Amino acid sequence: MPPKKFNKKGTGKTPVAPESVVRGPNWPPFQPLVPEEDLSLHQLLPNQIVTVPNFWPASLCKTYISFLSSLPLTTTPGKPKKGDAVRVNDRFQIDDPDFAHRLWNDTPLKSLVLGTADGGRVELSDVERTQLWGGEVVGLNPNIRIYRYSKGQFFDQHYDDSNIVVLPGTPPIQARTTWTLLLYLTSPTTGCVGGETVFYPEPEPGKKKSKAVAPEPFVVELEVGLALLHRHGAECMLHEGREVLEGEKWVIRSDLCVRR
Secondary structure (H helix, E strand, C coil): CCCCCCCCECCCCCCCCCCCCCCCCCCCCCCCCCHHHHHHEEEECCCCCCECCEEEEEEEHHHHHHHCCCCCCECCCCCCCCCCCEEEEEEEEEEEEEHHHHHHCCCCCCHHHHHCCCCCCCCCCHHHHHHHHHEEEECCCEEEEEECCCCCEEEEEEECCCEEEECCCCEEEEEEEEEEEECCCCCCCCEEEECCEEECCCCCCCCCCCCCCCCCCCEEEECCCCEEEEEHHCCCCCEEEEEEEEEEEEEEEEEEEEEE
């Protein structure tokens, strides 16, 4: 659980799409996709960090980078609001339920998370899976965020907040977010140096502060097409996006939603 004395955080409240945006972009189709049986969930840190290597093939990532470059990106201010972490990047955000639905249902993500994939699943019981994700997963947060980090840009140490959202349905589904989803489109193989996501585990409970030794940071290297899921909200680990030293880091962001 995040220490109370550390109040820096990411953009906690679900942003509202700008009024000038009437409808979502004409996103490219998810083609090609890696076959479901060739994908698997990897728990890098139990109950905290899960990855899906090669979730998107390099060709699809390249297609999306080209498309995302045409969107009206906005540079975040260098001086954040009080209590927020310093973040310097270019971003585009929009409430797009259709894109979130497609990313959840038209890729292997849903079957991997729910444990219905044919192969390579994390062997968990239904109860364990519910505990892992924080409830019954019902989809992705419609608020889609696109991040581009150029040379010299970064996201300082922060926590990701949980949010209350409503997913389309009949009736609409009342939900809350429990895990951050980051889909990396670039890596050192595309010329992006730096930009790793670094997590800072807390010292073991029960030890006096004077004797407690902070565990080594846990670094997730950038990989083209890697899907990274990490727990957020009350149990979020302190983390940061390191400075990009060369090239560009492109990320698609959403969140796992569970039924309220």
